Structure formats: C-alpha cells, structure tokens
Amino acid sequence: MSSRSRARAAKAAAGVTTVRIPSQRGRRSHDPFVVVVPERPTLTRMALDASVLWLWDHRRALVPLVLGLLAFPATALLHVMAPWSALLLAPAAVGPGLWLAVIHRRRPAADKAVWGWRITLATLGVSGLAWAASAAGFGPLAGPLELWWLLNLIAAQTAWLIVRRTSNRPEETA
Secondary structure, eight states: OOTTTSOOOOOOOTTEEEEEEOOOTTOTTSOOEEEEEEOOOOHHHHHHHHHHHHHHHTTTTTHHHHHHHHHHHHHHHHHHHOTTHHHHHHHHTTHHHHHHHHHHHHSOOSSHHHHHHHHHHHHHHHHHHHHHHHHHHHOTTSTTHHHHHHHHHHHHHHHHHHHHHHHTSOOOOO
C-alpha cells in the first residue's frame, strides 16, 4: 500500500475542526502539517457556562433556594398522587414549636440574639411545614399558597445568608 492511499490517523478532540495540508512532493520523509482550529463557542454557550460556574461557586449559599424549588414540585406531586398526605404533614408542623419549647427548657438562651434566632428558626419551620401540608392538600397553586411559598423562600434565604455571614467570623480570644 502506498503512502498516498493510506489514511493517516490524526486524533482530534470533539468539537475541533482539523485541516490537513498534505505533504509536498519531494518531502516524503516528513509528516504532513496539521492545523487545529478550535470552534468558537456561541454567546449563549458562554453565558450558560458563566451562569453554571457562578451557581457552582455559590452552591452553599443557595441551599434554601434549591430546597424551596424542590419543595414546590414535590408538594404538587403529593397533591396529585396522595392528597391525604396533607393529613400526615399537618401534625408535623407542630414539631418546630415543640423543639423550641424543649430547647428552651434544656438550654435557656443567655443572649437575646440566640433566643431571636431560635424563634426565627422555629417560625420558619412551622410556616414551611404548614405550607407543605396545605400545598399537598389543596395544590401549591391554590389561592395564596404561591405567595406564602415565596415569602417562606425569601425569609429562609435571607436568614441563611445572615447566619452564614455572622457565624464564619473567627472567635477572638482574650
């Protein structure tokens, strides 16, 4: 088989255009030149890459947002498949209030800020579980449940960001 009819295997990555320039006459001992021209990404692809990179870099700060966005279709699915599940979720809404009473008895808060955060956490828990029970029973788009979900989401995200910002300070030792 002559060297002119034999295909040379040049490997290129996916999404790369290769241009082969055959060898010139009289230079049979040298390999042909290979010019690799990468494809330029579209503006949409670059924007998508930047958005995904930003979301990945801030993934811990967006935990309540992700949980809230997952809760909405989950309660819609519960409403469609098992509307009786609202009767199981409704008593669970009392749990955060009971937690607040138990924790206050066992470890009373010396600082008003600790007491305030405990009340905030219990209130968000009660509100979130009550919303989940209502959304599972009536559907997440029924009446004011969408607004209630949005207010819960905003409050949880705000509290999460405040707690993350204030709890990451290094403690000063005297």
